[in-house]
Amino acid sequence: MRAIRSSFFQMLAYMRRDMMLFAACPAPILAGLFFRYAIPFLEAVLADYFHMPAIISPYYRLIDVLFVMITPTMFCFVSAMVSLEEADEKTAAYLFITPLGRTGYLSARLGLPAVIAFLVTVILLPVFKLTTFSSIAILLLAACGTLQGVIVALLVAALSSNRLEGMAITKLSMLTVFGAVIPFFVKDSIQYALCPLPSFWIGKAGSENTLLYMFPAFALSAIWICFLLKWYLRKM
Amino acid sequence: MIQVSNLSFSYTRQPFISDMSFFVSSGEIFGFLGPSGAGKSTLQKVLIGMLTAYQGSAMVNGIECRHRTRRFYEDIGVDFEFSTMYEKLTAKENLQFFSSLYEKKTRPIDELLEMVGLEHDGDKRVADYSKGMKSRLNFIKALLHDPLLLCLDEPTSGLDPTNSRMMKNMILAERAKGKTILLTTHNMQDAAELCDRVAFIVNGKICALDSPHNLIMSKGAATVTYTWIDNGEHSASCPIDRLSDDEQLKRLIANNCLQSIHSSEPNLNDIFMDITGRTLL
DSSP: OHHHHHHHHHHHHHHHTOHHHHHHTTHHHHHHHIIIIIHHHHHHHHHHHHTOSOSSGGGHHHHHHHHHHHHHHHHHHHHHHHHHHHHHTTHHHHHHTSTTHHHHHHIIIIIHHHHHHHHHHHHHHHHHOSSOOOHHHHHHHHHHHHHHHHHHHHHHHHHOSSHHHHHHHHHHHGGGGGGGTHHHHOOSGGGGGGTTSHHHHHHHHHHHTOGGGHHHHHHHHHHHHHHHHHHHHHHO | OEEEEEEEEOSSSSOSEEEEEEEEOTTOEEEEEOOTTSSHHHHHHHHTTSOOOOEEEEEETTEEGGGOOGGGGGGEEEEOSSOOSOTTSBHHHHHHHHHHTOSSOOOOHHHHHHHTTOTTSTTSBGGGSOHHHHHHHHHHHHHTTOOSEEEEESTTTTOOHHHHHHHHHHHHHHHHTTOEEEEEESOHHHHHHHOSEEEEEETTEEEEEEOHHHHHHHTOOOEEEEEEESSSEEEEEEEGGGGGGOHHHHHHHHTTOEEEEEEEOOOHHHHHHHHHSSOOO
């Protein structure tokens, strides 16, 4: 535990030296402030301008669902970039042969950031949400969002060989988050074309207000994480 | 300390390391010598638990390497040929972090930096270090937790003669403290100077294993070559253990006619070539 804690704090110290990674950490709060205050203001201005009762507000639930995934994705993106740098500098390979080991390394780079992302989401969602959620829904959404963040981190870490590639893969892997948008806009069965994405089921749970849809999201996330983790470890 | 029995390993379906057996005693410097791609680094990776999908047995400190736990690494220090430091951090920050990973009390960082002449560069970012400085820093990182077993991969690579000498003295000092040292190299001078025993590895097999002295002696005695002038320059050679039988040499010495005389001892590289038909490089 001492090695895991030490390695996690090392990651934080490393982030302080990298402005891009440092700036990514408060991004969820900035996004939350924008969603909570700027969007309703924009809605009022647009509705007034176009003389319509509602323009954006029917999609407030979608905005909440996307916010649930933003915090873990940003946190896990940061840790994935640190892991990529460690792979580049071969420090990751060295850490594997210290008392930290592979499991400890994964705990420090994926496990702890995911747990923190979950806690931060559970705190931020009630503050910045635009629609109402039960406590159970907040917990389930935060857990699903966290798993989505871990998937993005593993995609970045497993598919890229340096930070530059990592940035490109991050943009691509963010597409997996947008599976959540489809159930809000595509109502016929063609929407199931994206059903392998966990985010699709998170969106489905949000659009139909049915928490049961979270279970396929959990199951699919587990499959994605197992597959990507094997890929990542083979690469390391 | 290390007991390897019938060890085989392969990255593909083709065998890479096959049926290797040897032991290394505590307090011994044991060298793996071989050309690039011979399997030296792979063998080292097996012994430090990085590769676990091997057949046979590889025991280090009484622990089968494929069943290693975190505690296994409390007593193993590894110095890779390449730098394994955080480039954006200073040398001290790096050493402090790596120290913090171990449960046991670690050695003082300033003392280690001083040992390799980096005491004035501890607060410099590793990215600003030269290759030689990174090598020295890498080496003391392996000593941080005072391990019982040191695995060194080409420790003198990229070092100038002064720093190479200093590094070799430090390796010998660690041996004097009772540490077991595995040295992977294709530098036969380092191996001959440092190792108690060496194993020649070619194509994943041990071709010979003995002390450098015994291996060199196995080729036979050194030869003496001498030259003299007699209607032009002439030269002749004679094994050093049969000098007293060389009548021509005795006559030339008696008449003070020798132009030059020197002995040439075989070195590990010669022995390696003799045994394997290959060079070390």
